[in-house]
Amino acid sequence: MKKLLSALILFAGMSLHAQQVTSPDKNVSLTFSLSAKGEPVYALTYKNKPVIKTSKLGIDTKDIPAMLDGFAIDKTETATFDETWAPVWGEQKSIRNNYNELLVTLSQKAVGGRYIRIRFRVFNDGLGFRYEFPEQKDLNYFIIKEERTQFALAGDHKAFWLPGDYDTQEYSTTTSNLSEVRGKMKTAVTPNASQETFSPTGLQTPLMLKSKDGLYINIHEAALVDYSCLSLNLDDKNMVLESWLTPDAVGNKGYIQASAQSPWRTVIVSDKAGDILLSKTILNLNEPTKFKDVSWIKPVKYVGVWWEMITGKSTWAYNDLTNVHLGDLDYSKTKPNGKHAANTAHVKEYIDFAAKNGFDGVLVEGWNEGWEDWFGKSKDYVFDFVTPYPDFDVQELHRYAASKGIKMIMHHETSGSVRNYERHLDKAYQFMADNGYNAVKSGYVGDIIPRGEYHYGQFMVNHYLYAVTEAAKYKIMVNAHEAVRPTGLARTYPNLIGNEAARGTEYESFGGNNPDHTTILPFTRLMGGPMDYTPGIFQTRINAYNPENSSYVHTTLVKQLALYVTMYSPLQMAADLPETYNKFMDAFQFIKDVAVDWDATYVLEAEPGDYITMARKAKGKDEWYVGAITDENARTATINFDFLPKGKTFTATIYADGADASFDKNPQSYAIRTIKVTSKTKLTQKLAPGGGAAISIK
Known part of the structure; x- marks a missing residue:
């Protein structure tokens, strides 16, 4: 169902008082106005708590007068939109796209009446907004010197951050208060094949934050097309984040020809961490598929000649x-x-293994x-x-x-x-x-x-x-x-x-990923789309393949299974070697069974940097899979099976860390058991340090 209602208010160049738009459920509220200097400003609240305090908007240009101030509001338009659409592949069979919209047209009399638009969409879980540059006599072609979008925060939030860099995201996430970023930046920047950091307080998006009063806030962008990637620069005295675009070879940050528009700037917010993981706002801010025929696009589970080369074997x-x-x-x-691994005979061995075990x-x-x-x-x-x-x-x-x-x-x-x-x-x-x-x-x-x-x-x-x-x-x-x-x-x-x-599994062979790494990535990197993280490493000691490589995988074997559920991707690799899987076929059964396309997703419990427990229903099947992961600390996961249909009994196969398991000392210790479950079942499951649990339900 699609519903589109619009209202138009004309102001003939007169100044406007603040305009306010709330989300359909009334929890998120956007306020837009102009400052005394004619600067566009906005603010955002969630359940009456400040998320973004009054923050400036605008574009600084190189070759024409800047679009920063001197604006008047010509008109505002409001609309409500509600539809449900089906992704070609995804974490859910259908996605609701429901928002209230405010479109503001701003003119600059000092520049011949040049005008731009700022479009805001307010969802139940946050905000998306973008700049729009209509074709007109006084706005045709221009060069962006810098975008001046601000996100003024309400406090010194806990942040899960990567160093701002024009060339790589392959860093370990640093967890600290924002006020500590400057002091931790030097150690956060580790070597990479290509990198170019830009500021001692530069940060990448998606940026995950947690306020002291319990709000989870995620800042990112949507629909990045013909524009430079968004990073953020932190004013750590005032706790204000400002956009920082990636330049080109001569220092310019964007070449725009009207009519054009920026990507959406997104702020997703909730008082529940799991709601951040379930947000579809970034997808909803993108256009429907451009393809008439999508029958050839299929989720894939694969093996490959790759890990043996990463390890140096x-x-x-x-x-x-x-x-x-x-x-x-x-x-x-x-x-x-x-x-040389990519030889005909050896590749045929991988083909045989894939065919035997039902891979694509x-x-x-x-x-x-x-x-x-x-x-x-x-x-x-x-x-x-x-x-x-x-x-x-x-x-x-x-x-x-x-x-x-x-x-x-x-x-x-x-x-x-x-x-x-x-x-x-x-x-x-x-x-x-x-x-x-x-x-x-x-x-x-x-x-x-x-x-x-x-x-x-x-x-x-x-x-x-x-x-x-x-x-x-x-x-x-x-x-x-x-x-x-x-x-x-x-x-x-x-x-x-x-x-x-992002920093993927390959880094387990380059010194290792921190045990909390995969408890953070779903809140950061995966906000904009799936990651080919390449899980499934069973031989966690790299020297078993290459005696000269002393690295080891910072997870238990069972956590590697759980990643197939918690690290969403329609493209999932069983990354280890066939000869290793042949030694652990009882555990490998979970990788064979687990789906790569889903009808529904449920977050049972989550806290960024600490733990995630998720359940998913396989596309078109009465099968569910659960993944629970933890950081370096052992914990007990609470798994409530109320996502199952009521009144039916199912068989659950539980792949669990062994009693003596840990990521650093005994990663291959595991136990498999089978129990009967219903929608009323509640299970407490111990997770080893750096460990996890994986459950298949049929």
């Missing part, structure tokens, strides 16, 4: 040469290093020429994305995988050379289509070429979307790594089936 490269020019080398005349696909990295000599070299032409190494038979593997009912997932590492990738993109996608690949994992490791551009600038934002829309022409799904963090665009372009854009 094997290599992406075919040989050990160190001075390679693509096209000048006949690889068949070089000596293989004997550790197999990812292969390191299949194509060029891996020997690129990392950190800033070379423009490294890969052509169509030429395999001599030991990788594309056509034979296509035939073999098809005979087993398995789809192959191709890997495109761009080496940061975006110009080169776009040069080869159509040919690469056609090559995929010709050889039975319907999904690609793209990578953007290293500094961006053209040099001086950043991963999160307008140039790259446009590139990522270009790659997705071009892929759709070939019915290819995209899983982009090292790309900009998602902002709900998967609603509009549902072939964007996965993203990395």
Whole structure:
């Protein structure tokens, strides 16, 4: 059902008193007005508690008068909207989009009556607002010097933050009061293949906050298109966050041609942590899908030739040469290093394992020429994305995988050379289509070429979307790594089936992720869309694969199972090696069973940085799955089964940490038991330090 009511109030240039709009349930209230200087300002409350105090809005421009002050309100328009829509894939079968809207038209008499619009949408769980630039005589083409959107906070909130960076989100989350950010920034910035921090108080979005009076607040953006990625700079004396956009190679932060609009700036708020996890406001602020036919877009559970290379057991490269020019080398005349994993025989082993255990696909990295000599070299032409190494038979593997009912997932590492990738993109996608690949994992490791551009600038934002829309022409799904963090665009372009854009499982082999890492990511990185976190590591001691690597996974084996429920993605990898899974087939059964597409999601208990317990109903099935995870502290999870249909009895298989389990000392200790449950069942389940629990209900 869709309902749209509008009212128009004309003011003929007269000044307006404050305008107020509340959410449909009356809990969230937005107030908009102009200051004495004609500055647009807004404030937000939740259940009469301040969320955002009076904060300025505006755009500072480089080549035309700024859009910061001197405004008058020409008119306001209000509307109410209510619809229910069905995502192509997702955490829920249907999503309600219900908001009250205020659209304010502002004019600047000093600039020939130039006008802009600010559109506010107030949902039951928060706010979205954006700037709109209609085409007009005095506003055509302009350059953004900086966006001046403020979020004035009501106190020194507890924050779950990443250092502000133009090039990476692959940091561990730091938890501290906002007043402590400056003092903790130096240790929070750890090495990465590409990074560019911008301020001692710079922060990334999504930014998760908790106030001292119990409000959970999340600040992010939605529908990032043809605009620079939003970060925040903290005035730690006044507790004011202000927008900070990623610049381009010459320092400009955006090139706008009217008619145009900014992404939505989002503030999600609740007095319950679980409501933040269930929010669909960011998705609702994106447009419906652009595709008429979505039948080719399918959630995927996959295995792949990847973890053995991350751990150092094997290599992406075919040989050990160190001075390679693509096209000048006949690889068949070089000596293989004997550790190249992407060879035909080995990949067939993964295909066999996938087929035997009911998986959908197999990812292969390191299949194509060029891996020997690129990392950190800033070379423009490294890969052509169509030429395999001599030991990788594309056509034979296509035939073999098809005979087993398995789809192959191709890997495109761009080496940061975006110009080169776009040069080869159509040919690469056609090559995929010709050889039975319907999904690609793209990578953007290293500094961006053209040099001086950043991963999160307008140039790259446009590139990522270009790659997705071009892929759709070939019915290819995209899983982009090292790309900009998602902002709900998967609603509009549902072939964007996965993203990395955060510190993933690979870091467990690079020194480890903190035990609280995955209790925070759903409140931060996952707010804008799913993450290809690549869980399922059973052999948690990396030296079992590579004696020279002393890292270990900072979870128990059972927590790895629980992540399939708590870390939502329609693209889920069983990331460990087949030979390891064959040793733990009773525990591996949960990975085989767990769904990747859902009818309903329930948050049973949650606290960012401490614990999450979630339940989900599998799409189109009478099956439910529960995941409970904790940080480095042991705890007892309380699991209420009232999400089950009333009056029926189900069989629950519980995968639990062993009595002596812990992430650092005994991670592979687990126990499996079966009980009968109904909607009235309440279970208390112990979780080991860094541990979890996983339950399948049928």
